[in-house]
Amino acid sequence: MTRDSRGNWFLAGFTLLVFILLYGPIFVPIASSFFALKQGVVNWQQPTTLAYVTLASNEGILVALRNTMIVGVSAVVCSLILGMASALYFNSGRSKGRALLQFIIFLPFLMPPIITGLALLIYFREIDFDRSLVTVIIGHTVFVLALVYRTLLVRLQSLSRSLVEASYDLGASGFQTFRYVLLPNLTSAMIGAGVLAFALSFDETMITLLVTGTDNTLPTRLWAMMRLGFTPDINALVAVILALTTLMCLLAARYLMPRESTGT
């Protein structure tokens, strides 16, 4: 018994160490954003919110933030519509076509993002589709579709078949059944999947770098800023982004977790 508990303490300590390793890179920039910087070295004696003031007047970052929001919201809406349609279709029967559709949807999730990005880049050039925010939105939709589709399909399959049958027996049309029977049951899955998709889109860098024209999203803007050199407002931006992401994680957990724990 004593040896067992000593082993447990070791495991707990090791787990704590891994947590520190995972959260360190997140908290260090946040902490240093509140202190003055001198030649790239943080002066821990001099607290300041100057970085946040500089950030708020940084035109490039504000534009990038707006672009990120546009792309994220559009990609979420597109992927929810497409994911819902695909999940309903897949769930409505069995065929080779359905299996193929599912395979195609999963492809960008299995392949490294660099391949998805390059494929789209080449394709857009060949069909003379100018690179813009639209191409970024398409790229992000392709990337998050698998996740949205999978989440909706799992929820759809967990619903009892008799719900739909009862609805049809009571004379509801296909659309009415979808609107009044399926949709209410799928709402929380849609919100959860949507938030998760938005979080993924918010942080997507590799595909965006490849398919964007001159427009920057936050990650690509950050990428450019960090490659050029160090500016103090990066840390402030990091803190803002992480606050937003944390909020999204909490939201996603709120809508996806309770059902999962009662479901299984």
Place this chain on the structure above:
Amino acid sequence: MSRRRFKPATASSHWPATGAVFAFPIAFILLPLAAFLAYSFFWTEQGVMSYALTLRNYARFFTDPVFLPVLRQTCVLCLEVAFLTVLAGYPVAYFLASLRGRIRYILLMLMLVPLLMSYVIKIYAIRSILGGHGALNRALLWLGLIDEPLTVFVFNLNAVLLTLTVLLIPFAVLPIFLSLERIPRSLMDASADLGASATQTFMRVILPLSLPGTITALTFVFVLAIGDFLTPQMVGGQSGFTFGRIIYSQFGTAFNWPFGAALSVILAVVVIAAIALGTIFGRDRSALK
């Protein structure tokens, strides 16, 4: 009666809807991948594209002394990353799985949350931690292990290895946790009742049963690591050249898209092979159960 047979009826009357469902995935997933595959058989020289099919890009890959060694080096690097993440992830997954009640899921969530945090920011933060003035060097100085800041942790392959490992640990924890969680407690009790020590139970019951999840974790991490070009670009410096970076440079500075496409096809083959190996070994073991 007719309503009861609604399934075949909708299937035939919804052809336009079916077409719409297929339209986007075909237009923006399948066709781009086809275009990309086709591109790898084109050839470009001094900015002039030749659309005649050729294997010259692939021939160049296999004959040039640069590319094969970089691919091998990158594969070794990503295998090392995969093994390191599993080495760090297994004890964590084991600890989480040994907990009871809600706390295990809360901790699991906390383990996964950093995955949704900005990738670029994490790379950047890890670079500053590993750097000359970073926390790591200051800790080592403070402990008296070194006399002056070390530069072996930044702008080389070590840096890429360490950074990728830290970034990808959660991807190793999750599948291992899921396979450990599925092992019934009665098996461990039975093993103990039959006189096995804790070590024997672990080696002969728990470890074999969690092997599929461990292999999935290795595959996951390997695939994610080999496709990444941001980390090596940012922390790799001049010497930390990886296959992903070479591909990326073909679309930037080198501007040779067909060759870049061919290199990516080779990357895709490596990834597919890794996934296939992972599936085969993962499945075989669970079949023994």
